[in-house]
Amino acid sequence: MALLDIKNIRVDFPTRRGVFTAVENVTLSVNPGEILGCVGESGAGKSTIGNTVIGLLEPPGRMSEGEIDLDGKRIDNLPYEAIRKIRGRRIGMIFQDPLTSLNPLQTIERQLVETITTHLPLNEGEARQKAVDLLDRVGIPEADIRIGQYPHQFSGGMRQRVVIALALCADPEVIIADEPTTALDVSIQAQILDLMRELCRERQVGMIIITHDMGVIADITDRVAVMYHGKVVEEGPTQKILGNPDHPYTQSLISAVPRPDVRLKRFPLVEYIESAGEARKELDVANHWLGKARDFEAMDGPLLTLEKLHMRFVTRNAILPRDRRYLDAVKDVSFDIKQGEVFGLVGESGSGKSTVARMIAGLYKPTGGNIFFAGGELTALRTEREKDRYRRQMQMIFQDPYSSLNPRMRVLDIVAEPIRFHNLADDRKETETIVLDLLEHVGLGAAAAVKYPHEFSGGQRQRISIARALATRPRFLICDEPTSALDVSIQAQILNLLKDLQQELGLTMMFISHDLPVIRQMCDRVGVMRHGQLCEVAETEELFENPQHEYSKHLLDLMPKLDVLSHEGLEVEQTK
Amino acid sequence: MISFIAGRFAQSIVVMLTVGLIAFAMFRFVGDPINNMVGQDTTAEQREQLRERLGLNDPFYVQYARFALNAVQGEFGQSYFHRRPVSELLVERMPATLELSLIGAVLALVVGVPAGVYTALNRNGILSNLIMSGSLLGVSIPTFLIGIILILVFGVVWRVLPTFGRGDVVDLGWWTTGFLTASGLKSLILPSVTLALFQLTLIMRLVRAEMLEVLRTDFIKFAKARGILTRSIHFSHALKNSLVPVITITGLQLGSIIAFAIITETVFQWPGMGLLFIQAVLEVDIPVMAAYLVVIGFVFVFINFIVDILYFVVDPRLRADRAGSGH
Structure with missing residues (x-):
């Protein structure tokens, strides 16, 4: 039995022009200590899955079919108070933008301590000690001093570490990370991904990483699910999916990824994308306005x-x-x-x-x-x-x-x-x-x-x-x-x-x-x-x-x- | 932070000097002060003497400097109409206006902020919709009309509340208050409700709009995802973040409550500074008008100054030393 089981869910958003189905027939599961990647392009429904698991679908969105089990117990039909107690305590969440994820008017300490005391039977002092330990664990130097500072006093990468510390406050069993490194620079991204991998192994947390970035998927995940138009088109071990994809969408998606190791003449034509239809009309540039009268003085040397x-x-x-x-x-x-x-x-x-x-x-x-x-x-x-x-x-x-x-x-x-x-x-x-x-x-x-x-x-x-x-x-x-x-x-x-x-x-x-x-x-x-x-x-x-x-x-x-x-x-x- | 406050203080002084200049200009351009003071049978020579004695022949800037210096000491000259020092008149009338404004402002805040929060949190509730539609009335009906309607209903039809004056007041020597007698308190009800109604709806709509904005932000979503208690999310996270613009507007509104008390005071014959000003306009009592202008200008400048300092208290991003924040 998996730690988190998402069984055949469907999420609908009723709109004025009829019901829009964001996610359909999606079945995913994650085990302790495992990192599952969920990859797809915008509008594929990846973030909707994360929000559904934790019960934070934007109204009027609702899950109309399927069930979600945590450790064998169904959680999608729980009353508000019960699901609130699961959030943060058993399922932690990390969002994309560390600059907007923290309350700007409260110190890091207050935000950490509030989260800890909400879920764990600790007093203020013990909670503060745990908060300092957590900051230390996610690699914030001088945690004891910096805990008293406000979010704006931290850089982007440091804030994402604080966000991770907040998600870890009550030792959750599952962590869902929605584009956790998209807003960060490459060097910071590498550090954050390392940290997440370590935490996952060390605490045997089951992790779902939602991203559009094949680099992140290749770097950190054990298994990957490829999403297209609200459906999972392919799922399997990361090596297999990226190296030898079966579904044509996965194939075209992977062929579109810019390679760091070789230079291509051009990217292979991607067929699976909407709005790719309109063919380019070739122009006889030499005789067209666009090519004519390029009255630039000829010159030597650099432009x-x-x-x-x-x-x-x-x-x-x-x-x-x-x-x-x-x-x-x-x-x-x-x-x-x-x-x-x-x-x-x-x-x-x-x-x-x-x-x-x-x-x-x-x-x-x-x-x-x-x-x-x-x-x-x-x-x-x-x-x-x-x-x-x-x-x-x-x-x-x-x-x-x-x-x-x-x-x-x-x-x-x-x-x-x-x-x-x-x-x-x-x-x-x-x-x-x-x-x-x-x-x-x-x-x-x-x-x-x-x-x-x-x-x-x-x-x-x-x-x-x-x-x-x-x-x-x-x-x-x-x-x-x-x-x-x-x-x-x-x-x-x-x-x-x-x-x-x-x-x-x-x-x-x-x-x-x-x-x-x-x-x-x-x-x-x-x-x-x-x-x-x-x-x-x-x-x-x-x-x-x-x-x-x-x-x-x-x-x-x-x-x-x-x-x-x-x-x-x-x-x-x-x-x- | 100290340099910021010093800068704002310097700006305030410039604003006050400008307001003073406008007030001072009234003396010179709204009729001849000598004509206003003396009778018709005064000879040209006597007029000239008086002009000399009052310093009206001095250069413009000397007169202005004298006016400004006097104003700083609370000295605004004699009222033409009342034949008493203007400062005395103002001190006599000020408690009435300040008490009325204070009650009006407290009423607007105490009702407006919770109502704004409530309507933001229960966006589609029946009560919310009722409050929102009701607030449209509050915004669109002019103050004097509200006052007249209240007088009609509570004073004429039901005869439960007094409709003019302050009732019995207690003189504390330097302050006269209506807070200590039953009739004083009863007299306060109608004018303060009238005065508060517009500000109340404005504050309520502002709080509601800001709350809705903040509730959509990422950090609220992240707080929910951490299982923080709903009460704490609404009040300790969302409300505090929506307060910065509310403080700005409330500060400005507090100023205009005091200034716009004129209308309410007229409707309810409230013996405050506004009523004094209206009388002064009717009688072309320029020293009173000038003094009123300076006092109201000072109230606005002072409140804005306080608001600027409040920003620092609420928002730590402004408090930080801007040169080096630890990275």
Whole structure:
């Protein structure tokens, strides 16, 4: 008999337009000391399972079929008070975002002690001692002092440790972790996963890890269940599922995962995804508006050169200069990008990589150093007219596809705006034709023009952003984490699209990401950034095979090894 | 934190000087003070002497500085109408207004906050819906109308409560209070309810909206997932987190309760500062108007200052030394 048994459950959300079934026919079980992974893309119903087990379904959602047993006793039909006593005491839960999971107005001590005394017959003093021990156990240094602090005084990784300590307060038998490391940097992610694995073995806890990240699954789980559209399509030992999947969805999902070990020509076409249907219309670029009149002066040497670029932000202003505090987000960064290459910039959060991109695009004014682009010095430009000439040649694609499009404009106007602004077309009619061509070119279809952004999914919106960026006929494209907010299979599509466009139009690209496997798939050369400094610039293959800088080695070490993943149907690109 | 408070204090002083300037400007632009003081048969020479003696020929900034210095000491000159020092009039009237405002504010908070919490927690309950619809009336009916309706119902039809004045008051020497006599307390009921009603509905709706917002946050969900008692989740976690914006608005509202007591005081003939002000407007009694403006300005500035300090008490994120938080 398993520790936690989820038997054939179905979860319904009644809505005005009928009943939406989030989860159907799902049967899962977990044993003591075992880690079960639950993987799938957004909307697959993975989080719903976790919420159902612990009785926290958002109303009006309800479990309409099946049963959930904990240690042989049915728990899904218990009254509120009884299920409350199980929460935290027998089933602990860990959520995704450590920054919002803790009450900002209470000290860590109060939150821990309250949880402990709610479940265990201890007095305040004993509870505090247990809390200190727990913090110590999850690796918080000077636990005795730090317990008196407030959540904002801890960094993201430390807060996730506090969250884990809170989940462990009453020694639960089962822990459900919903995307426990998604909001964290790679190095922190590795530490947290290690900690969770240890705790699971040491306390013989049964653990369910819900995630979209194949790296986490490969790293930590014993068994894995693959979810698609509310159903478990495949379940089994992790090695088997990742290495030799049976179900076509699992196969296509795994083929879409960016590989850290080899570089692919392009990602195999993923068939199982909604909205992948619309085929891209190939354009005869040489004779089309998009390819014509690319009136850039021919030039020798690199397209973009940064010389000792520096950015200092004031973090605390004061009248007296000695009381002011500064943050040097970018410190003397120099590199260049050759024409037609894809240059990657990789680093953890706070490394200054996005700040560099924003300075190149002219969104921040550097406090020191020079930027040379296509023979001109951007940092010396004064008038808006001069700047516009360069702005046209340089476009940016942002991370969040939801906030980077104006929700009140139709797609037609969104894409046409740069054409109108720079007077690139002769008349209305031509502008419209160009926009429709562009939309077909990025795989959205001309019908998208009359819709509004909210009618599209994240991946489709990112395609709109790409079409908008192409509308000025740029020669240089800055992509700031363009796929971080997207599911794996959508990410594969967008990366394919960017690769194709780059080749067809001969674009030069700067590609910013925290994700090393994605960098390996996309870039010719890579710069590694840390704390605002550039550690190393190398050819991509060179960096992955033979990193020089200590920090590059460290990052590569932490990268989840995906050796177990099936290599079926992949086309490996030969290195030059 | 000390530099923050010092900064806010400096700002408050600038605001008070500006309010003072506006009050002072009234003397110069709303009629000629000499004309208001002397009779028709005063000769031009006497007028000139008086002008000189009152310092009205001094440069503008000297007069303003003198006005400001006097105001700081509570000296606002003579009332034209009452022929008594304005400060005396104010001190006489202030207890009435402050007592009324205090009861009004307490009523608004004591009823408004729990009602907001209740309607947030029982979103679809019958009682919640009744309270919410009732609160719409409170927001939309003007204060004077509420006062008149209350007078009609309790004073004219049922004849259970007094409808004007403060009733019997006890003089404590420096303060006159209506709290100590039955008729004083009874007289307080109608005006304070009238004054509180609008603030009450506002606070209730605000608390409700903030609570609903906080109850949706991740840390509430995480607290539920840890099996924390429902009572503790609602009151110790959710309510405290929804208080920061409530404190801001309540502070501002407290100021306007005192300021808007004018209408209520007029309706109920309540002998407070508001009534004094209305009379002053009718009689063009500029010193009283100026003093009233400065006092109300001071009340607002003072309350805002207190509210700013309260933020530190409620929210530890502001308290932290911003330079180095341990990572």
